[in-house]
Amino acid sequence: MDDRTSRYTLPEGVRIRSGSLQVYFKRKKKYYSITLPFPVSAEGIRAAVKVRRDLITKAEWAILTDNDIAVARGDAVADDGVIVTDGALFQEIAQKYLKHCEANNDSKNDYISALNKHWMPQLALIPIQDITSEIIRDIISDIGFKSDKTFNNCLVPLRGVFDKAIELRLLTPADNPMAMIKNKKVQSGLPDPFTRDEMNALLNWLDKNLTDKDHFYYWYFEVAFWTGCRPSELYALRWKDIDWFNESVIINKSRVRGVEKQVTKTHTAREVYLNDRSKRAFEAIEAMKLSDDYVMICPETSQPFYNEKPARMRLIEAMKATRVRRRPAYNARHTYATMLLMSDVNPVFVANQLGHSLQMLIKRYGRWLHGDQNKIEISKLATD
Known part of the structure; x- marks a missing residue:
């Protein structure tokens, strides 16, 4: 009863x-x-x-x-002992880690995916203090990650869970099993910018072939190629951020998947100076009267951009038509950086324009620092 x-x-x-x-x-x-x-x-x-x-x-x-x-x-004996356990479980600490995680939404979703796919099925019900580096190594071996980069990315939330356990005083740093699990070295690819001729061919095609509201995308890529701004920064740009008198724009926020953040990707605000082409592009967009607030308004929705797909599809169309080798639309940023460096512009200025440190600029774009000087130097090597 x-x-x-x-x-x-x-x-x-x-x-x-x-x-x-x-x-x-x-x-x-x-x-x-x-x-x-x-x-x-x-x-x-x-x-x-x-x-x-x-x-x-x-x-x-x-x-x-x-x-x-x-x-x-009570009808059987557990394969791995008893089902009722003492101590804080891995899944409980993982939930606290995700709740307190300050990463952006995209990164947080990646962390949730990695935890759910790789770590939770094996570790969820194990008390956090009972998890050893050997257990983690066995799981890693069983998973067989397809690439070193994926492996490193999936370790990020796992390290975060154990760091949270240390913060909660459930573990000491000496007991952290992740201290014995090292990241793998990943070779970074070189930027793959468009050449100036390729850029001009793409922009000319966009200008001639996009009509009516779609012509907006020609001006969009004029801005992208001639300011080096990230797409997320362009989508968050507002008219109040443009200093027409000093011919510059303030980049201090970003917009990713419809969510605006008051920081850029590198958490560094900067002032980007305009040249004749980028200034003319902004003036043309202003004349379209798409919005009194956001600069970049999607022609299809008449709303601020949710993601970069609409612009990317226009550039893919242009690459097919002009037979320019296909590359991500993000490479407009790399194109701007390399054009500046190939023109012998001061690297400190270039770094400031991109929101990089000088060290990062040299690491990423070092081969373009001397313009055509590299070709001149190698030509001195006699091959006869």
Whole structure:
């Protein structure tokens, strides 16, 4: 017979039926109701809460088995010991890490994906203090990451979980198993800018072939090629950020997937100076009267851009038509940087325009620092 008063006093998902404790929950469109072999007492109720939590976690990660349910009922012995564990579980600390994580939405979604796909199925129900570097190495070996870059990226949230455990004083730095897990070296690719001739061919095609509202994209790429701004920075740009008198724009925020952030990718605000072509492009966009607020308004939606796909598709069309080798639209930024360097512009100015440190500029664009001087130097090497 039901104890109908218990539903008002028992923890969520725990009830008393016919003098026995039951836990119930629904996950992935499946309903579970499991009678437990615990006494109806304070200790039994606490154990029931733990069992329910662990079963829900396994159900969420699609690793709940019939044996797990049999163990919870007391009909079988757990393959890996008992289902009820002491100490803070990995999944509990992971949830705290994600809740307190200050990364942007894109990065946070990547962290959630990496944790769900690679780490939670194996570690979710293990007490954080019981996880060793050997356990993690075994998991890494079983996963077989396809690339070193993916491996490094997936380690980021895993390190974050153990850092959170240290912050909560559940572990000491000396006990951190991630201290023994090293990132792999990844070779960075060189920027692949368009040449000036390629850029002009693309812009000429856009100018001649995009009509009506679509002609906006010609001016958009004039700005992209001649300011070096990231797409996320252009999408957050407002008319109040343009200093017409001093012919410059203030870049201090970004817009990614419709979410505006009051910082740029590198958390560095900068003043970008305009030349004749970028200034003319901004004036042409202003004349279109698309918005009194945002500079870049998507012609299809009449709203600020959600992502860079509409602009990218126009440039892909131009690359196909002109037979320019296909590259990401983001390379307009690389093109601006290399054009400045090839014109012997002061590298400090170039770094400031891009929002880089001088060290990062040299590391990324070093081969373009001396313009055509590299070709002159190699020509001195006699081959006869």
